[in-house]
Amino acid sequence: MVLDSSFESITLRQPDDWHLHLRDGAVLAAVVGMTSRVFRRAIVMPNLSPPIKSVDAARTYRQRILDVVPKGDAFSPLMTAYLTDDLSPDELELGQREGVFTAAKLYPANSTTNSTEGVTDIRAIDSVLETMESIGLPLLVHGEVADPDVDIFDREAVFIDRYLIPLLNRFPELRVVLEHITTEQAVQFVESSLSPLAATITPHHLQINRNAMFAGGLRSDFYCLPVAKRERHRIALRRAATSGKPCFFLGTDSAPHVRGAKQSTCGCAGIFNAPCAIESYAEVFEEEGALQRLEAFASEFGPSFYGLPLNEKKITLKRNDCVVPSLIEVQNTDKCFEHILPYHSGETLRWSLCEDV
Ligand code: NCD
Ligand code: ZN
Numbered sequence: 001m002v003l004d005s006s007f008e009s010i011t012l013r014q015p016d017d018w019h020l021h022l023r024d025g026a027v028l029a030a031v032v033g034m035t036s037r038v039f040r041r042a043i044v045m046p047n048l049s050p051p052i053k054s055v056d057a058a059r060t061y062r063q064r065i066l067d068v069v070p071k072g073d074a075f076s077p078l079m080t081a082y083l084t085d086d087l088s089p090d091e092l093e094l095g096q097r098e099g100v101f102t103a104a105k106l107y108p109a110n111s112t113t114n115s116t117e118g119v120t121d122i123r124a125i126d127s128v129l130e131t132m133e134s135i136g137l138p139l140l141v142h143g144e145v146a147d148p149d150v151d152i153f154d155r156e157a158v159f160i161d162r163y164l165i166p167l168l169n170r171f172p173e174l175r176v177v178l179e180h181i182t183t184e185q186a187v188q189f190v191e192s193s194l195s196p197l198a199a200t201i202t203p204h205h206l207q208i209n210r211n212a213m214f215a216g217g218l219r220s221d222f223y224c225l226p227v228a229k230r231e232r233h234r235i236a237l238r239r240a241a242t243s244g245k246p247c248f249f250l251g252t253d254s255a256p257h258v259r260g261a262k263q264s265t266c267g268c269a270g271i272f273n274a275p276c277a278i279e280s281y282a283e284v285f286e287e288e289g290a291l292q293r294l295e296a297f298a299s300e301f302g303p304s305f306y307g308l309p310l311n312e313k314k315i316t317l318k319r320n321d322c323v324v325p326s327l328i329e330v331q332n333t334d335k336c337f338e339h340i341l342p343y344h345s346g347e348t349l350r351w352s353l354c355e356d357v
Pocket of ligand 2: 019020021045253255
């Protein structure tokens, strides 16, 4: 990585996004280019409606993504399988053998957006986890209990104690990513674990705490799951992301929802940060005096965990103001327009991607 002496530009190996929601249809077409302008690969989450549960479904979804990647962008979607109570281990094995599945995602049933078909009893899928451990297919975990009796701000910490620790004990060789961590308990657990365990960290959990959802009124645009926590947790996440520890790497959890779905009596969880993800991470690393560690977090630790090659191409970020679009337009099949409000909508950020490298 090259950081110029006056800190005016950073050239780094092209990054990957290890946690991304692309959706399908008109939304997919509207958002994919915002990821492919920066990232070479992305782990694509399978929580469509219906979810991606078979090799065939993942293969055709991958093709639909590739069909709408803007010309000139080299972008490889890495597909994931959605675990259910009855997904067969053979399907995962087949998907891995055929180069379709890079990982499988565990959503505790009813824990987040489109998770109703998720796993109702984690102990009941041990045969699937055993296969994944033996074939080396990583398990990606939405680490929150769905138990309504547990306070929403405690659901990640409770998940670690109640389910993750026993799971890692049962499958000591299973490669596990605890996705989008939000608490100091998760940071401490991941960094001290002896298992092949890593965690992704989003830009928004590095930048906002739970006050953002209630600043001057109810702000559904800052509502995502796991929900942002107290300031103490945000500080722990910033320390983890900028620590240079290989167990923490980039995963945006960019999760687009049209405005009508966010702003309703039961608004959807998800923050759409693809238009400004790398720029937001750069701000955080700069504020923490850790720009020299951005490349490892964004471009090296993820591929090493997944056993994939590092990207060859470089990107350059320059210290130039960059204005985040206020709204992203989505054109539906009936030619109606809907809008997605991006994270940092209309704000000016300090770093911008230099397009001509
Ligand atoms: C995600 C989505 O919208 O699909 N929402 C979110 O708040 N992060 C699902 C998820 O990753 O939990
Ligand atoms: Zn997600």
